Structures are given as C-alpha cells and as structure tokens.
Amino acid sequence: MNPAVLVEAWWAKHHVKLAAEPAGERQGTCRVPDASSASSGDAEPLTMVAVGDSMSVGCGVTDQSQGFIPDIAQSLAVRLGRTVSWSTYGRLGATIRRVRYRLLPEVTGHADLLVICAGSNDIMANRSWEEWRTDLSATVEDAKSKGTRVLVLSSGQLYRDPALGKALRAEVERRIDRQTAISEEICAGAGVTYVDATHDDVGTDRQDFWGIDHFHPGCEGYRRMAECVVSKLPEAFVDDLRSL
Template sequence: MNTPDGPPAGIRRRLRRPVALAQALIARRTVRLAPEPPGERRGVVAPDGTASPAGAGRERGAGEPLRLAAVGDSLVAGSGVDAQDQALVPRVARKVAARTGRDVEWATHARLGATMRRVRYRFLPQVDGADLLFVCAGSNDLMARRSLEEWTEDLDAVLDGAVRRGRHVVACSAGQLYRSPALMATLRSVLREWTDTQTEASAAICARRGVPFVDVAHCDLNEGFWAADGFHPSAAGYEMAADMVAAAMVDALAADAPDPVV
C-alpha cells in the first residue's frame, strides 16, 4: 500500500534506478570529459618546491629522495587541469617534500576511465620499491555499475600487491560524482547511495590492513572545485585533495621516526 506521500522508500529507490541508468547513457553521449593533461608523469621536487627531472635528487647530492608512486584513474592522471604539474600527484609530492624536508621523486601510472581492476592488472605491476604508494580509483567502477563483490575483490588484491611494492600505502575513496554539475539529478541521487556503500566497504578493508584511507567522497568542497567539464576537479579542487592525501602520507612516514631519547 502506498503512503500518503507516495510509495515506500524501498520502492522509490527501485523505481529511480531505471531512470538513473537512462541518465547515465545520456551522460556518456553528452558529457565531454576533460582529457589527461600533457606533461611529464614523473619528476623530483625539492623541499623548496624546485622541480627537476626524475633522478635529479641523487645528482644534486641531496641523498636518496622519497619515492612516491601513484596508481589509479583520471584523478591520478590529472584530468581537469591544463598540465601535469597542476595535477594531484605533483601537488602531493610538493607538500610531502615541504613537510618532510626531503626530495620526493614521484611517478604516476593512471588513465582516464580506469577501474580498480585495471589498476590491479595494468598499473600496479609497473611499481616497485616505493616509499609511498598511493591508490586512487572507484568512480569508474560506480559508473560502470560494477558490483560491490567485484569492487572488494579487486581492492583486496590491489592492497595485497601494494603492501609488497610500497613501504607505506595510502588509499583514497572515489570522488564526489553525486555532486557533479554535469550529471542529472536522479543519477546523482543513485550515485550518492552507491558511493556511500563503496566508501564504507573500502574504509573497512583498509582498516583491517592498517592502510590509511582518505575519504574525499564526503568532505566539503571548496569554491571553484569543479573543472570546466563539471566532472573532474579543477586546480583548486586538486589542491584541496592534495592537502588531505599529503597529510595522511606525512603521518605514515612519522611512524618510521625513532622515539625520542629521554
């Protein structure tokens, strides 16, 4: 029986899904996603922000730099900005270098449209011996309607491999597609539910493994967060996310520091 306000909530959710799927098909035809920006996908940044080609940290006699590797989707690839040096990973590298006083040698392994499965089989095998390994994907899994079981299987496998390839692993949630101004209302509403479910599962998997998890799916967004495509972060959006990711990495590195002598 319908309530005075319409069908029960469970029925309303089921009725929304066909509409959301139709809107997702429309979005695929009409939303013009920002491409991956040009520029080098690896380099070295000094604590003062000076950027150099990969390998330059050793050449300058600054000692072994911290090695930062990132694997993931378009958030790692930098879609939404004009050049790679404005993207998320170089920003994180600059912040980690400034806060630790060490050179950071960074590299990205990512593609627009990548799911966690692609990270598992394509990008993660390209990484070895990282001091910091950043894992960031999930939005494309949501848009592709991959099941929670598929998601957890792939994330488990990626983290299994990541802890063998990186001294410290930091994982990140999907972004906030449910707030994307490029998507229609019903699709955003359904994406919010799916994002909540995926984020909860990811946080639990990371907690069991002791992997720091950065939830960018539920934080407040700063002014000017969205790029021109209404789907990816702008430079301001990446700067906001970089603060959160870098803080988690610096905290992880601090655990390596010896206890002070008293």
C-alpha cells in the same frame, strides 16, 4: 532503480565529454619551499608512486604538473619537511580491476609510498560490491610488494559534479558511501592507511573547482583535494614516512 537515474545516466554517457589525459611528464620532484640545506636538502627524497584512474593522471587540467598526484607530493613535502619524488601510472576510465591487472604490474622498483587512487569508474560502471571487495583486496596485497607503505584514497566527489543530474548524483552518493565503508574495512584488515576525502568540503560549489571538461577537478580543485588528503594522514603515518 529509479527511472530518472537511468535516464540521467544515459544522458551523461552521451553528452558529457571527458577531457583527455593531459600532456606532460608523469614524474617530477617537489621540494619544501625555502628549505635550508640543514633540513630537507640533505635528506634523500621520499619516493611516491601512484596508480589509478583519471584523477591520478590529472584529467581536467592542461599539463600533468597541475594534477592531483604532484599536488599531493607538494603538500606531503611541506608536511614532511622533505623532498618528494613522484611518478604516476594511470588511465582515464580505469577501474580497480584495471589497476590490479594492468597498471600496478607496470610499476618497477620499490617506492617508499605507493598510492592507490581509484573507485569512481567502478561506481559509474555499476560493478558489484563483491567485485570491488575482491579486486581492492588483491590490489592492496600486491601493492605491499611494491611500496614500503601503502595509501588508499577514496573515490573523488563525483556525487557533487554539476555535469550530472540530481537523481544520478544522489544514487552515486549512496554508492560511494557504501564503497567507502567497504574500502575502510579492507584497508583496516590489511594494515594499510585509508583516507576518505570524498565526504569533506573542498569547495566543489565554487566555479574554480572544476576543470576544463566541467567533470574532473581543475588546477584549484586538485590542489584543494590534495591538501585535504595530506591533512588527514595520521601523524603516526607521517612520522613513519619521515623515517624512511
């Protein structure tokens, strides 16, 4: 590995101070703005449960309500024309292995939509591709028993993070490209929906994208990423959610 990558990784480990998991309720309800009782008001809310890493619990903002998952729920409510009730189970630093063995087992009941949001920590921890393949495959299969539909999200746009050095960002991008390809293959084989939102332009070059730790997204960053995710959902998948 390029020595510059190792030096920059060491520097980031000792100097980048990550924001803690924000306060606030890890569940809520998002409604269609100005919805009439003749539309979404009469329908049962779609239940959405997310499991994952720091992005799933909104690190980078000051309250859970400003995070990635409620933003996805709000964008999804608008696209569906239906109320979405959301909840999230996540931990700062969680790898897909922790999602598989610790977080997913915490989910009780059965959701209409179960969202898996992980990957960045596996990249930073330099976990092997075989470990990623094994743990993601098992997590997806376990998720099918807890959600009628399963959605897997790509890693965040860590390779564009200004808190990391140039050489390290290039190495992270290379690894995220590989991770994304493996994830797409696994999800296609398992028959679940995968959204690659790590390669889209969501304005990471703008100062308002980044959160209070200059590492995770902030309020505006999460909003843009959520809109990107929901806009990329296949229409057939959205129609299926409407029918649940």
